[in-house]
Amino acid sequence: xxxxxxxxxxxxxxxxxxxxxxxxxxxxxxxxxxxxxxxxxxxxxxxxxxxxxxxxxxxxxxxxxxxxxxxxxxxxxxxxxxxxxxxxxxxxxxxxxxxxxxxxxxxxxxxxxxxxxxxxxxxxxxxxxxxxxxxxxxxxxxxxxxxxxxxxxxxxxxxxxxxxxxxxxxxxxxxxxxxxxxxxxxxxxxxxxxxxxxxxxxxxxxxxxxxxxxxxxxxxxxxxxxxxx
Numbered sequence: 001x002x003x004x005x006x007x008x009x010x011x012x013x014x015x016x017x018x019x020x021x022x023x024x025x026x027x028x029x030x031x032x033x034x035x036x037x038x039x040x041x042x043x044x045x046x047x048x049x050x051x052x053x054x055x056x057x058x059x060x061x062x063x064x065x066x067x068x069x070x071x072x073x074x075x076x077x078x079x080x081x082x083x084x085x086x087x088x089x090x091x092x093x094x095x096x097x098x099x100x101x102x103x104x105x106x107x108x109x110x111x112x113x114x115x116x117x118x119x120x121x122x123x124x125x126x127x128x129x130x131x132x133x134x135x136x137x138x139x140x141x142x143x144x145x146x147x148x149x150x151x152x153x154x155x156x157x158x159x160x161x162x163x164x165x166x167x168x169x170x171x172x173x174x175x176x177x178x179x180x181x182x183x184x185x186x187x188x189x190x191x192x193x194x195x196x197x198x199x200x201x202x203x204x205x206x207x208x209x210x211x212x213x214x215x216x217x218x219x220x221x222x223x224x225x226x227x228x229x
Contacts, residue, residue: 019115019197020143020166026203029106031073032066033196036089043084053092054083061101066197073102073198080184087149088119088192091185097124100198101180108202109176115166115197116183119151123186128169130179139167141207149194162194168207 019032038050047059061074081094100114114126127136147162171179185191 019117019164019195020113020145020207022113022199022207024111024199024201024203024205024207026110026201027106028199028201029071030200031064031069031071031198033062033064033075034066034194036084036193036195037087038084039086040084049083050085051083052085053094054081054090054096055092055094056083058082064198066195071102071106071198071200072104073100075100075196078182085192087151088194090193091189091191093188093190095123095185095187095189096191097182097184098193099180099182100196101178102200103178105176105179106200106202109179109200110172110204111168111170111201112179112181113166113168113199113207114181115164115195115199116193117147117149117162117164117195117197119149119162119192119194120190122165122183123189123191124182124184126167126181126183128171128179128181130171130174130176132178136182137169140170141168142166143207147194151192162192166207170204172204 038044042048042065044050048062049056049058058077061076063074064071076099078097078099080096081091082089082096082098083092084090112128116122116126125138127138129135129137143166145164147164149162150159151162152159
């Protein structure tokens with residue numbers, strides 16, 4: 001009989017800074033959320049919790065605060081844990097659901113690239129919904145590399161770099177007039193998020209990080225393999 005073997009594509013990049021930099025054709029917008037920690041006076045002054053366990057609801061979505069941000073996308077904790085701790089947005093060991101959404105995105109939106117610089121794994125991977133639906137689209141592309149922060153592992157007593165993760169969606173022909181990206185943590189995930197970044201464009205192009213930002217790129221693409229028994 002013909003039996004398929006597992007098929008996968010792996011793309012890993014080590015970068016010199018937190019966010020990958022991309023050059024997309026056509027019209028583009030970029031947004032970023034940084035300084036996600038308690039020392040930013042904005043959070044406590046505006047009702048965002050900076051105390052464990054972080055189960056309090058956020059008072060409102062957060063507009064992009066990184067230099068050069070464009071567009072109208074906002075960042076929100078939609079449920080569960082998540083508070084601004086000493087160095088990052090931390091889930092306190094409990095589950096938390098987050099979203100980045102845009103009710104009036106770039107016209108003719110065809111691609112979205114979303115990045116998270118985090119010190120731990122992402123318990124619930126990002127999916128995308130559009131035009132008020134709940135499609136839960138998985139990303140078409142993924143990359144990961146060293147972030148620009150250092151995080152501490154209490155079990156080993158060692159510090160290690162955060163990991164910047166990037167996901168891209170091809171939205172060509174879907175007529176997207178609004179969208180949301182949803183992700184989160186699970187119990188005991190201990191998710192620590194340092195920065196978020198969003199890049200959108202009206203022309204889809206397979207994401208390739210800028211050479212100036214990439215130290216090493218390793219691409220392994222396996223086509224369908226079959227074994228005859």
